[in-house]
Amino acid sequence: MKIEVTKTEVLDALQQVQNVVSSRTTLPILSNVLLRASGETLELTTTDLDVGIQRKVSATVKRSGATSLPARRFFSIVRELPEGEIEIEVDEKNMAAISCGSSFFKIVGLPAEEFPALPKLEEGKHYKIAAANLRDMLRKTAYAISNDETRYVLNGIFMGFKAEKLTIVATDGRRLALAEQDLEFPKANEAEAILPTKAVRELEHMLGEKGEVQITLTENQMAFEMHGTEAEAAAGKGTEQEGTKVAAERKNVLLVSKLIEGTFPNYRQVIPTESKERVSLERETLLTALRRTSLLCTDTANSVKMHFTKNNLSIIAKSPEVGEAKETMVINYKGTDVTVAFNPEFLMDPLRNLDNDEVFMELTDELSPGVVKVNAPFLYVIMPMRMS
């Protein structure tokens, strides 16, 4: 194998795929990135056997072939190389010679045949969604994923394709975030899946502003593929500077992940159907007020009390050994007085990840779940703290 690639292209690709690589693995090949050169492309692949990422970059292929190189080391070498063309030549013993300008490296690789191939997902249900929309939905929900390994079905996001909608749900048993998006697909493609946390994180990295994602769902695998063509079309409209930025995003990326087996809890059941009071709040103001009051929360006293009275909201944090914080906000509230305590982190999470100026809180009493909504298909259920 002998190729020539530009440094920025290959660096960008490595940045995207190397997250999957584990530094601690008993299978050495999993620390490597698979390089395959053919036609006019270089294909870089990494996997941890649960999640795999593949990225294609354009290259001048002088001799096609394949090898695998230690991902982290290869990445650091490329990062430090001067700007320009990099020549990579690999001999039959998988010894890779990397030269760029006045620099020359030789690193030891492993045969490409040892690298576990990514599953090919041709059969399966297909969906198409705008990358920006999917990224947005993930951002609004992924923070609520549970890391309690004993409840493994919650260690990922639920994706439901149903009734011409994609519904994404994440919960850790104390709060629940849900986002929806209209999506066109044939009725036969209605399905559900739980995508593990790691794949969600990688997907968030990989999704850009532009372009469309092709989703393929099989019984126990899910693939997300971004094609260059649509992105290129979009790039054509921008200025030259935007063009290069988009150029970095348009690349052909594929993410394949195993799914979490099991049944996601019936989330519909925990969403309150009606609430007594509904109050509109400015997101930024509420977030900063919460951020300030929560400064007085400790590991053992991590709750803030919210008192809703006529046109007023006061947020109080109190811990005997630290002190007390109080924030008051003028709000538009005509309902009955309600006092409810929440874990401030749980309340700040959605506020940080939403971009609407206005949020709505729906409350009933101090023991009933609170609901955060916006003028978009999103909702967030948060369980209160019982203080007595």
Next chain:
Amino acid sequence: MGWATGFEPATARSTIWGSARLSYAHHPRRSSDRAAEIIIGIREQQAILPPCMNRIRLLPEHVANQIAAGEVVERPASVVRELVENSLDAGATRIEAGFRAGGRSEIRVADDGCGMSRDDALLSLERHATSKIAVAEDIERIASLGFRGEAIPSIAAVSRFTLVSREHDAASGTRIEIAGGKMLNVQEVGTAPGTTVEVRSLFYNLPARRKFLRSPETESAHIRHIVTLCALAHPAVAWRLAEDGNETLKLAPARSLSDRIRELYGNEFFQDLVPLEKTGIRNPESEIRVSGFVGRPGVSRSTREHQHVFVNGRPVENRGVNFALLEGYHTAMMRGRFPIAFLFIELDPGAVDVNIHPAKREVRFRDEGAVRGAVTAAVRRAIEPQMPGASSTAPAFQPVALTLRGEAAAPASVEMEQRLPLPPPARPLSVGPPPKDVPHSTPDASRFALHAPCPASESDWRVLGVIGQLYVLVESPEGLVLMDQHAAHERVLFERMLKQLEQRVTPSQRLLMPLTLEFEARDAAFVRESLAVFQRLGVGISEFGQRAFLVDALPPWLPARTDVRQIFRDILDEVAAGGAGVSKLRLGEDAVATTVCRHAVKARDPLSMPELEALLSELRACDLPYTCPHGRPTMIQLSYAEMEKKFGRRV
């Protein structure tokens, strides 16, 4: 009663039991023994019947006696126990016990108690003959140590037995000789008032049982243990114990339990104890008084061997009491360590059943919960003032010195003990080698045994510096103390956080989706009883069917990744075994330990002198300053004595 006098030792049918049978037949006026008579009648009839007719037959007397003896007389120590208890019941003020070859060849117990007349002495050899109870109801309120009237005939059935007894006002005494249950000789002798029993060749007629005896050393240790226990229970009695002719224990009548403990274990050991105030549940119907001594916080052993429990003056074993004791310490005791205790529980004899174990080693309480509660409360009350900082009015005792008793240092300390001139004044009355079960010299003794406490004052300790960016060097009045700054800070933070948890109203984070937990029947019953406790701790739990429970809220400090089922399982295991109330601390301990570990200063964090001094004084103010929450030591000491030895200043 004349029946016994007519009996001749060497007659053909000469077991005492056989003779008794005869005499019953000859004296039908003993109406209280009608039932016995009837049984005997049946027995005699059966003896005539051809053996093939019935498969079930009554066992011959001597076999039945051997079986009964097997239950009561398990080993030489049980013989000693029974004899000593008889002496105590007889109101003895001095008891002399002696044995040879681990009790195999000879056991001798002599007392100056009330003694027995010739008739009583003979009757005492009869099964179920006793002076201690008279009617069935007496069993419900036994105040004496013995009550069954089984011990003496049982022992006599399996040994060569001699009993010599004289009442105080009688002119002469009686000497009875029995071998394997056969009466050999009864004669009048001159003797001191009181009773002396000699048991020779124990189990000589039961080769199987004899084979099961352990080495003489082991059996001797058991006997010593029994005598020690009885000596603790009766400080006013003078004791003497001779092993193979050598006096190993000699105790003068002590004024109090504390004197007796000091006498037995030495002053140094006694320094590690705190008295239990003699208080209890004041309810007159079920008054439970707990008194005695327990180890100071920080004093622990690796086994329960040093927990001596006495119920109404009777040494007993009761798991419940052991657990209650441990519960009294709770945070002051590391997991897997056990406190020292001399625990005297007094309660209405009717509220305790001693008749559940053949050797009366175990007892059952009518209201075990109340007893446990009383023990826990008494222990807690006793050790709390010992926890520095818990109360400003408490005597400012602080455990100060630690002696490294690791493998390397152990020989040194042994040598030091040997070097001490003469027996220490604390044991003026003990002659010969000290009892082997002196706790502080056993190999299982705490690795970091505490030395005598001395009044704490800040100026006593001086921080010298830090080595290896981790170990703080401190000069103490006793030598050099090394303190691990990370472990020390962990302990300080741990206790601070637990205190906060305890004081605060616990909020609880409600769950979106309640968890269902299922327990086995016994645990379920316990959970059901403790629902209110769990609620108070911030766990929202309610019944959800027979054995299932619904958890809809959890205390917020539990990390989100906690396995709730595992937590419940752990708590149940611990609490069901300990019978203690679920405490908030239990629930949060592990979480807190993990959190503080994260916040504590690390090995390489440079600390300034004022910081080090503050850390030291805070650590010394902790309830259990000697270990970090994970059980590693926080401080070790190199005493001047050890240094002097190493530098060759002392030999």
